[in-house]
Amino acid sequence: MPKLEDLNEAQREAAMHVDGPCVVVAGAGSGKTSMLVTRVAELIKAGVPPNRILCCTFTRKATKEMGERIVRDIGPRAKPVVVSTIHGLALRMVMPKMEGWKLVSKTEWMFEVVLGPKSTVNRYGTGFSKELNVEDAMLAIGKAKNSKQRPEQVEDPIVRQVYRAYEDLKKARKMLDFDDLLLKANEFLRTDANFAQKMQSRFTHISVDEFQDVNLVQWDLIRKLAEPHHNLLVVGDDFQSIYGFRGARPELIIC
Numbered sequence: 001m002p003k004l005e006d007l008n009e010a011q012r013e014a015a016m017h018v019d020g021p022c023v024v025v026a027g028a029g030s031g032k033t034s035m036l037v038t039r040v041a042e043l044i045k046a047g048v049p050p051n052r053i054l055c056c057t058f059t060r061k062a063t064k065e066m067g068e069r070i071v072r073d074i075g076p077r078a079k080p081v082v083v084s085t086i087h088g089l090a091l092r093m094v095m096p097k098m099e100g101w102k103l104v105s106k107t108e109w110m111f112e113v114v115l116g117p118k119s120t121v122n123r124y125g126t127g128f129s130k131e132l133n134v135e136d137a138m139l140a141i142g143k144a145k146n147s148k149q150r151p152e153q154v155e156d157p158i159v160r161q162v163y164r165a166y167e168d169l170k171k172a173r174k175m176l177d178f179d180d181l182l183l184k185a186n187e188f189l190r191t192d193a194n195f196a197q198k199m200q201s202r203f204t205h206i207s208v209d210e211f212q213d214v215n216l217v218q219w220d221l222i223r224k225l226a227e228p229h230h231n232l233l234v235v236g237d238d239f240q241s242i243y244g245f246r247g248a249r250p251e252l253i254i255c
Helices: 009-015 032-045 060-074 086-097 108-115 134-146 157-172 178-191 193-200 216-225 250-254
Strands: 022-025 053-057 082-085 205-208 232-236
Touching: 009 032, 032 053, 032 060, 032 205, 032 232, 053 060, 053 086, 060 082, 082 086, 086 178, 086 216, 108 134, 108 157, 134 157, 134 178, 134 216, 178 193, 178 216, 193 216, 205 216
Parallel strands: 022 232, 053 082, 053 205, 205 232
Antiparallel strands: none
């Protein structure tokens, strides 16, 4: 069992925070994982059911490591604690409502289609393969989606047309990419009151690690899930953000 006395004063203060919002500015090597695990133990000790605790991390590797550490340090009673990436959380929220739709992890082939020339066999082609390569198109459209921009809101006319064609192709084939999971989760929370009530009542205490790498769409999702209780703790260091090219907004940590 993690012990408060093993933490320094600042770590103890964060670990003992139970109710209400909390921002913890901490970088790598600061003991933030020990603090987060200890906080889970303190929440359980305070009477919070383990299955109502959500810990979000940024990578699948970090998710696996934190989940294992929580169970190892706290014991079997902590097994129901949910540890997930934000995309993984959105996946579990969205796919049960998207009957007949498929999640596509490799989208390069679709970008090759929409960048290629329009023809009788390729109605989604834009003919911009010389102006924009597949990798740059994926980055530009991913950043636009993570910044909550629809195709018509994109300034670059080439990216705007490729983005629109890409969305049309996915819709025609009933396919979603990983960015769509976040957008759909937010859409359902906004437009489906029953869905929102169900999702918002699922967790009473939420923490987010590596918060400096969260983008606007991810922040909208976490914020909406925490709305009924506002028991949200975020941990990050705005000087350590590395995903600006994907739309990360480190300034959110001080909003």
